[in-house]
Amino acid sequence: MSGFDALALIDACYAAALDPEKWPSALDGIADAAEARGAVIVSHDPRRTAQTLASERIAEVNHDYGVGGWWQHDTRIRLGRERGLMRPGTITVDEMYIAPEEKRSDPFFQHFLSRHSLGNLCGYIDADPIDHHTLSFSLPRDARKGSFEGAEIERLRLIGPHVVRAFKLATLVGEMRRETEGLTSALDRMRAGVIVLDRHGRVRLVSPAAETLGSGYFVLRSGAVPEAAEPADRGRFDRFLAEALPTGTWPRQGTILLRRRGGGHPLFVEAMPLRGSDPFPAAGSGLDGGAVLLLRDLLAPATRPIEPLLEQLGLTRAEARVAALVGRGSPPREAADQLAVGESTVRSQLRAAYAKLAIHRQSELAVLITRLDSL
Missing domain, CATH: 1.10.10.10 (Winged helix-like DNA-binding domain superfamily/Winged helix DNA-binding domain)
Incomplete structure (x- = not known):
């Protein structure tokens, strides 16, 4: 029970949201704080329950639960639904919905939990980030240990909401990364690069292809407004950017050709508005009302026969x-x-x-x- 550092455990969860490989150790740390065997996040949507996130220590249990099909026979989830215990924000322990004598005759407890020497469980219930079905963040305990005590339950009550928020963030980040990878792949096939600007015209993202294509055409610094590298193009490019941003009139000039400093063929640049709300308002990214610059090498050879x-x-x-x-x-x-x-x-x-x-x-x-x- 000693050495409990709530802030360190919470920080570990949010770090895992951005780096999925850190989830197992983050969950193991929380399990240690509650003297549990491990920790697991389970969706209660029947179509997705087999997909779980678990600490390394209970990897075999998690595999048996998901791939082995035991998620379809989880008595805790069934009884929790029947007795109205699956409300977001609720802390559950076994004693709330199943008596010891019921455990002794229940197949899930006798054939699944006994096989893995697991006993009591303490869980935090919240809503699924994808389809709003409930999900649980749970701490299974070894069969030889008794019920969860008040201090251990309070630790889960403190940390549980952060685990779920981090899980939600991980889900969103994963979706964004998959979309970004798909977009990057498509743009690479098009031999195109992307520069993302916020509403003030400052650089927020430069794709690898844009770094290559823009060399000699732009002066790009993260957090700064891009400039044309060729001095003769700077005034024209500044006006082009001003018209692409919220303070300008969109679209007065949606495309521009830039010369390369020191000579070379021109680069085609197209400006497209970023419409809708800022996906990261708390971070003050200013992406709502920003713009995307799409770079194309007009003389690039075809990558495949047409x-x-x-x-x-x-x-x-x-x-x-x-x-x-x-x-x-x-x-x-x-x-x-x-x-x-x-x-x-x-x-x-x-x-x-x-x-x-x-x-x-x-x-x-x-x-x-x-x-x-x-x-």
């Missing part, structure tokens, strides 16, 4: 090769040389491609090929 896509539109393989070359800027004579055919053949195939794509000129083909290249 001819199969053109064939889906009815072009033959030969017509698709010609359309891709001419759409990327090759004159018919140069395309003929690359394909080792006559220029008249290329022009005939190009006319056929125009008809099948319902376009009439090379500029329209160039737009189509550029957009297919960016997919």
Whole structure:
């Protein structure tokens, strides 16, 4: 019972919310504070109860509970629902909903808990962060130990709400990370980079692709307003940013081409507004009303062939090769040389491609090929 440091345990939970690998040790620390075998978070939604988060010490128990299917036969959850004990903010102990003689005849207690030498349990009930079903943060105790005492229960009452909040935060962070990874992957396929600005135009996030693409075009510092690296572009870029933010008129100029300091081909920059409420208001991030800058290298080579896509539109393989070359800027004579055919053949195939794509000129083909290249 000695050495209880509530703040350290609470801090460990919030640290685990940002680094999932820290959850097992954080839960073990709380279990020690209540003289329990371990700690576990369980959702009471029947569709998700098999998904649990447990301390390392009871990993085998947790596996048996989830993968072994015992979550479907948890008497504590069933009785807790029947007796109205699963209200958010409630502390539960076994004595509240099951008598010792009932335990001796109950399959869950006799076949699951006895197998793992587990006895009494103390739990904190709250609401699930995804679908609002209840969930519990519970401390199972060894069978040879008695009931939880008042001081141990109070420790769970103190720490339980923070564990659940940290779990909610971990859920949200996980969702955001998955969405970010998906967006980053998509942008990488598009050869695009992203710079996120807050409502004051200050840099909040720069994707790895944006760091690479923006080298020589921007001066980027976290927490500062970005600048054009080429002095001749600075005034024009400053006006572009001002129009993209809440104080400007959106959208007056949604795109801009920037020159690279020291020479090089231009970089295409598109500004898109960040609408809706700030996802991190307590942190004062100022993201509501900010903007996203999307960077594109207009001359980047295609990362994959687009001819199969053109064939889906009815072009033959030969017509698709010609359309891709001419759409990327090759004159018919140069395309003929690359394909080792006559220029008249290329022009005939190009006319056929125009008809099948319902376009009439090379500029329209160039737009189509550029957009297919960016997919």
